[in-house]
Amino acid sequence: MSLLGLGIQYFRTRLLLLMSAVAIALGVAVLFTVLAVMNGFLAELETAIRDLSGDAVIETARTQNFEQHTLQDFEGWLADVDGIETLEPQLTWYGLVGRRGGRSVNDPRSADLSGLMLVGTDEDIAPDVAAELGPDDPLPMKMGVGAAKELGLQVGDEIGVITFVGRRRGRGAPLQRTFKLVGTFSTGRYDQDLNRAVVRRHDLSQLLRHATGFSQVIVRTQADADPLLVAVAIENRLQVVGTAAPGYRTTYDWRNRGGNLLRAVENQRGMLSIVFFFIVLVAAYQLVATLTLTVSEKRRDIGVLRALGATPKRIVRFFVTLGLLISVLGIVMGLALGHWLINNLPTVERWIGGGQPIFRAEIYKFDHIPVAVDTQSVLLLVGMTLLAALIFSLIPAWRASRVTVIKSLRKR
Amino acid sequence: MSDPLPETGDGIQLNAVGNPTDLRLEMPTLMARELCKSYRVGSGKLQVLRGASVDLYGGQICALMGSSGSGKSTLLNMLGLLDKPDTGKLWLHKKEVQNLGQAAAARLRAAGLGFVFQQFQLLPELSAFENVLMPRRLAARGWWSRRKEERRSAREVLERVGLQDRLHHKPSQLSGGEQQRVAIARALVSKPAVLLADEPTGNLDRKTGTETLDLLLRLGREESAAVLLATHDPDVAARCDRTIFIRDGVIFNQVPE
Structure with missing residues (x-):
């Protein structure tokens, strides 16, 4: 039984930690869906422009x-x-x-x-x-x-x-x-x-x-x-x-041809990614509260581990690992939820809109909601979420490493 | 009739594990000199240890007797490197250790010191087997180092304390006596040179306490560990090889001298 095993046991017995993972999952799912839809827009826009106008056009x-x-x-x-x-x-x-x-x-x-x-x-x-x-x-x-x-x-x-x-x-x-x-x-x-x-x-x-x-x-x-x-x-x-x-003199590649619309969608994708990443960030931030609470509740355990030979660095690593474990579970659940969402967008759209379509073709140019999962975007999302979790776990982990062995063992 | 004890060339008699039977000829495993410790209480200062000196030898069971507040636990904490003395010196295996940093002290605890607490102090989320395995995992370097051997020794020591049928029980599923036996197994799994027990029978009924003490004394001797057992029960002290008395933070008598 390593400390990782103990972390998993904490995870299994404490609903609060699971709730943190759910919060991260929701943030990740929303961002994953938004990115997939925006990438879908861009991909279909590109395909439509290239089909209609070719890869380049020679004009005068x-x-x-x-x-x-x-x-x-x-x-x-x-x-x-x-x-x-x-x-x-x-x-x-x-x-x-x-x-x-x-x-x-x-x-x-x-x-x-x-x-x-x-x-x-x-x-x-x-x-x-x-x-x-x-x-x-x-x-x-x-x-x-x-x-x-x-x-x-x-x-x-x-x-x-x-x-x-x-x-x-x-x-x-x-x-x-x-x-x-x-x-x-x-x-x-x-x-x-x-x-x-x-x-x-x-x-x-x-x-x-x-x-x-x-x-x-x-x-x-x-x-x-x-x-x-x-x-x-x-x-x-x-x-x-x-x-x-x-x-x-004027030769356009398809990107120039789609010009403003492409740039607008790209810009919107960037803006939405930043906005929705804040949701992930807030979800990851509550790791500070969750882990701080866990450190307070498990003060005696920390004292025991320290008495048995765990170095302060090991305690930091334990709580950071616990934070990362929560975020990994959150990311996995979020990606699964996001994947389900993008595969069931028409159903979700009907639910949200009370039977009425929210996505109007005359406004959005397409007659369906396009989606495309871009591996690079997903990796970036996963990486940034893990980084946020790592940073936010460090604070309670550091506090845990400062727990005084004698005081924590004396506590009934 | 048992075999006569071996001797060294210069006539010193050795015990079964090769230590001199006359402990005065042997270097103490743990040696403390003039340990002082005070705590801040409000605006004042409470002097808990006032120059306590102790020698602990491998294979010797030592009782630390004193009334409540006499400084027993504080001395145990100093000897176990859980706390630092204000002044005084401490040697473990001839190495001066009182000024070690937190990480070095932790590594030394993992490798050479075992603890048995009055409150058992088991990790409630883990099974008996996992609790016993923990010190070995903490002492291990790298993820997969000697895993099989660690598991085997944890199982073995649990068998020695008679809990082979309770390996996968959580502390909450064990009686007080069984929990303390798990704690003893956990303290011994790393084969420590020094075993420090703070009122190990204090939380148990008389019968269970006696059984637990029997076990602790037997295993301590088998392991040839230097055992220091804090107690205020004279019956417990009577069963040890030596008794150290502490009052107001001062060691005032050691029997036998």
Whole structure:
């Protein structure tokens, strides 16, 4: 029987010590859950941004540049940049979209109209539809679920699209075309599903009479490549070929693309981590009270141990170990509780909200609560909790080591 | 007929464990000279020990007799390195120990001193076996050092005090006599050179007290420990090899001289 064994016996027989562990467990569980949710937000945000915008995007402030160059030009310029998997041309434009046969597609005051970003892609969104269609045939379009719901559209409905293209000479002319809804998509990001429609790039290019058929180049990087480094390499390369590729100065990696939102979530994660770590800190702080009380109650035991040959250092180690034992149990229980919480968030959400969802997709961008357990964050949480427990255990442990043997043994 | 006791070359007779039978020829295991101790009481000072000198020899059972408040427990605390004298000197195995730091004194207690208290002072959360094992664990260096041997010796000493069937009983499940036997086993498990017992039968009824004393005397002799037994019972003192009388903190008579 070592002193650790005695500590375990104390733990088993004293409810107060178990309560301390429970307090730490609650703090750890809350912080673990908050971190998992915030990391989930960041991870899903990253995935959504990268899916939509690629790992890097080559853009220009002067749209006409894209009309002067082909995709082959870019492939040539960037041939010796490492880490590029693919270059995908994309044509994006804005248009007013409404259900054909609705109140009026031509009436911009109509509530049935919605301004959507039209994304022309080379992805085959309608395999059954012929590549070339007649001028009166409806063109295929896929729409975000939110947008389709907003406009009351079903798959198979015909859609009217009105858009404007500025001309160098003369006024911009309105362009109008009929599309057909061939399907909907859900990116998991509420805002993207509400304001996006995907069409064939070739169709959109024809509608806009766009010369090269793309307004930006989506770069997908190789799995082992760092998107940020690839983006910088592209930027540098485009500057080198500056005269040949004028205006292509702006290259974003996905992190810049998500910009403020990503930074806001990261910032919020940092703030919440600090706030909730205070809960853990307070829980760990009550170890001072719990262990001080234990030292007072076990003064006679300490005296006996000292008489039997325990050095003051050994007594300090015993109480610090007891404190760490409490915190380890608290951490284990907290992580288990936190794990259960993140796996049952919808149920917990219903409990807390009295049946009503607290997490609103229109506010939080996602249609579910994303969670991701980041090992590094968990290790940091465990490490900081243990450190706090260690520091807070030292005070009563030091007091225990100062117990006078004779006085404590004399005490009845 | 038993074998004659061995002798050294210069004619000194040795006992069964190799110590001289004439204790005056042997160096005391524990030697105290002119120990003084006072405690602050309110604004005044209470002088408890006034120059007490004691020699304890291995294999000798010594009674320390005195009335309540005579300084018995204080002297025992000094000899057991539980407290420091104000003045005076103390040697354990020829080593001066009165000024040792807390850690060094604790290590010495773990290695060479055994205690039996009137109130038993067992750890209530631990079983009899775990209580007896504790001094060995405290004396051990490192987590796994000689674990098996420690457990074996704890079991063995509990068998010697007749508690082989009570190994895993908690103190609350044992009678007073059994608890004191556990305390004796705990004091002897480290094979101490000095065993200090503070009124070991004071909390027991007469019959149990006598049994416990028998056990303590027998084991003390078997272990060849220097035993000092504080008591105010003359019957207890009569069964010891030597009696030291203390009054007002002064050793005034030792029988036999």
